[in-house]
Amino acid sequence: MSWTTDLGTMHERWQEMLPEYGLNMAWKVAASLGCLLAATVFVLKWKKKRLFLKRVEQEQKRREETVKAMQEKVNGFKKKNPGVDQKRILNLSLTELLELLRDGSLSPEGVLYAYVEKALEVNENTNCVTVFLTDCEDQLQELKKQETHGPLYGIPISVKEHIGYKRQPSTCGLVQYLDDLENDDSVAVKVLKKQGAIVFAKTNVPQSLFCYETSNPIYGLTLNPQNQAKCSGGSSGGEGALIGGGGSILGLGSDTGGSIRIPASFCGVAGLKPSTNRISMKEVREIIDGLTIPSTVIGPLARDVDSLALCMKALLCDEMFKLDPTVPPLPFNDQVYSSSKPLRVGYYETDGFNLPSPGMRRAVLETTKLLEEAGHTVVHFTPPRIDYMKEELFMRNLVADGGATLYDKLNKNIIDPNLQEVYLMSCLPAVVRKALSFFLKPWFPRMARSLTCSLGISSMKDHWRSQTAVQEYQAEFIAEWKTLELDVLLCPMTGPAYNIGYAGKLLGRPGWRRAPVGRSMCSSPIPGRIMSALHEGGGDPHQGTKKQNIKVLSYFRADSLILFQPLQSIVDYLSPSGSVYTQA
Numbered sequence: 001m002s003w004t005t006d007l008g009t010m011h012e013r014w015q016e017m018l019p020e021y022g023l024n025m026a027w028k029v030a031a032s033l034g035c036l037l038a039a040t041v042f043v044l045k046w047k048k049k050r051l052f053l054k055r056v057e058q059e060q061k062r063r064e065e066t067v068k069a070m071q072e073k074v075n076g077f078k079k080k081n082p083g084v085d086q087k088r089i090l091n092l093s094l095t096e097l098l099e100l101l102r103d104g105s106l107s108p109e110g111v112l113y114a115y116v117e118k119a120l121e122v123n124e125n126t127n128c129v130t131v132f133l134t135d136c137e138d139q140l141q142e143l144k145k146q147e148t149h150g151p152l153y154g155i156p157i158s159v160k161e162h163i164g165y166k167r168q169p170s171t172c173g174l175v176q177y178l179d180d181l182e183n184d185d186s187v188a189v190k191v192l193k194k195q196g197a198i199v200f201a202k203t204n205v206p207q208s209l210f211c212y213e214t215s216n217p218i219y220g221l222t223l224n225p226q227n228q229a230k231c232s233g234g235s236s237g238g239e240g241a242l243i244g245g246g247g248s249i250l251g252l253g254s255d256t257g258g259s260i261r262i263p264a265s266f267c268g269v270a271g272l273k274p275s276t277n278r279i280s281m282k283e284v285r286e287i288i289d290g291l292t293i294p295s296t297v298i299g300p301l302a303r304d305v306d307s308l309a310l311c312m313k314a315l316l317c318d319e320m321f322k323l324d325p326t327v328p329p330l331p332f333n334d335q336v337y338s339s340s341k342p343l344r345v346g347y348y349e350t351d352g353f354n355l356p357s358p359g360m361r362r363a364v365l366e367t368t369k370l371l372e373e374a375g376h377t378v379v380h381f382t383p384p385r386i387d388y389m390k391e392e393l394f395m396r397n398l399v400a401d402g403g404a405t406l407y408d409k410l411n412k413n414i415i416d417p418n419l420q421e422v423y424l425m426s427c428l429p430a431v432v433r434k435a436l437s438f439f440l441k442p443w444f445p446r447m448a449r450s451l452t453c454s455l456g457i458s459s460m461k462d463h464w465r466s467q468t469a470v471q472e473y474q475a476e477f478i479a480e481w482k483t484l485e486l487d488v489l490l491c492p493m494t495g496p497a498y499n500i501g502y503a504g505k506l507l508g509r510p511g512w513r514r515a516p517v518g519r520s521m522c523s524s525p526i527p528g529r530i531m532s533a534l535h536e537g538g539g540d541p542h543q544g545t546k547k548q549n550i551k552v553l554s555y556f557r558a559d560s561l562i563l564f565q566p567l568q569s570i571v572d573y574l575s576p577s578g579s580v581y582t583q584a
């Protein structure tokens with residue numbers, strides 16, 4: 001064989017091998033790139049998790065230090081003042097406590113440390129405090145400088161975690177906000193201080209606030225103070241647990257779709273969701289900035305209805321109207337509050353969408369009887385088109401961007417187990433949600449509708465249409481209300497408290513099924529608790545009407561919480577009961 005023939009054969013063989021060799025090579029390169037990519041993703045994820053956990057660990061340490069510092073302050077005070085009767089102080093109602101503070105029988109220090117000591121104990125049992133505010137001694141000094149005693153003189157108060165407090169983060173349970181310390185107090189906190197209150201703790205929230213189970217990867221899970229197998233509800237679950245356990249006499253929470261009302265119900269305390277922008281939202285962190293329908297509002301939680309009214313009276317003052325001129329300058333209407341005129345009370349046991357628990361249904365009916373015996377007129381009320389309101393109006397507007405903002409906020413975090421489903425839903429591309437909705441429709445019509453609503457608003461035209469639909473629904477609700485000439489509406493409330501893990505699960509599955517939640521998710525009711533809620537309303541302050549129209553009927557001993565709602569509150573939030581989205 002000649003030299004040239006050799007070369008020719010080699011060339012031919014090379015030509016034959018090339019495709020195979022090239023293909024093998026391509027596979028190898030692709031596989032290596034894939035491995036590299038996977039390894040990079042893994043390393044980045046691992047790094048992110050490590051950074052996250054490190055930052056969380058630092059925050060937990062900081063939190064522990066505030067616990068220790070507060071314990072030391074309590075010990076120091078008790079050593080110097082051995083005669084202070086903590087038990088007596090804790091048993092006083094807010095009105096009684098204020099009286100004794102004003103006449104000097106009790107000192108603000110004595111009251112503060114009695115509550116801090118109890119709060120430390122409740123926190124130990126329920127994990128409800130995110131941070132103790134160790135500057136409370138400075139606040140006591142400031143209080144001494146005040147010339148007159150404000151309406152909350154010497155009252156220790158707790159606030160929900162996302163309500164701004166200077167030099168503290170407002171995280172909403174999200175790690176990216178841990179280093180974003182507030183430069184100043186929020187308006188609500190400034191007003192509380194001005195009125196004589198001592199703010200001593202910030203309380204726990206669910207991750208992102210969009211959940212009815214108070215749990216997040218930074219501060220952990222908050223338990224129910226009455227029964228540790230139960231959750232405290234959310235999103236003001238830290239407040240509910242602290243007040244329900246006796247560690248605070250008054251607190252501020254916030255509510256978009258039940259976040260004051262549900263923890264109040266679960267923890268056996270009273271709560272008020274006031275009308276939109278009644279209390280300033282300045283320097284209160286919101287998850288979806290710019291969300292106006294539905295809107296978030298700050299409101300008080302306390303042991304009884306009188307304390308809620310007292311807190312509202314104190315907050316609705318010139319100081320707040322001056323600090324935040326967007327808040328309508330309407331003071332509390334005491335005349336309406338203390339009126340004993342018989343009322344026309346509308347009621348319903350179920351809104352036809354959410355099934356009440358048996359205890360709740362019974363409580364509503366027993367309450368109607370008590371109201372009649374007390375001389376009020378009770379009329380049955382059918383809330384109009386609740387499924388439409390909850391799905392098309394509330395849900396669609398809440399996630400008008402299809403969940404994109406929520407996804408952005410959660411994405412920087414380890415996702416709390418209670419938020420997994422919501423997170424997953426917000427990750428799903430629109431086309432997948434549409435397809436899922438289509439296939440699920442015959443078997444799970446509610447779930448299918450929820451998926452469609454989770455797509456949000458697709459265009460400006462759609463947005464205006466949705467706003468009009470909200471206005472039309474409000475008009476429909478008002479018309480129904482006026483036909484029956486109602487003063488107030490008595491509604492069932494979500495509760496009794498759910499076992500741990502269930503309140504969170506409900507969020508990702510709005511409207512999947514009509515499950516007998518009363519039986520499957522709640523077990524025994526909380527016996528003999530005083531539970532009540534009150535709602536505030538009146539003419540639209542922006543339109544210059546004068547009535548503030550607070551109605552407080554009374555409170556009742558029942559095994560379930562009852563909700564009283566005057567008209568404005570309902571129309572404001574499109575939410576005729578606190579049980580929105582909780583019992584699907």
Ligand SMILES: CCCCCCCCCCCCCC(=O)O
Pocket residue numbers: 209210211234235254255256257258259260398399402403406422425426454507508581
């Ligand atoms: C695409 C994402 C779907 C997200 C579903 C969100 C459900 C919203 C529940 C509303 C919770 C409101 C809590 C509150 O009252 O502050």
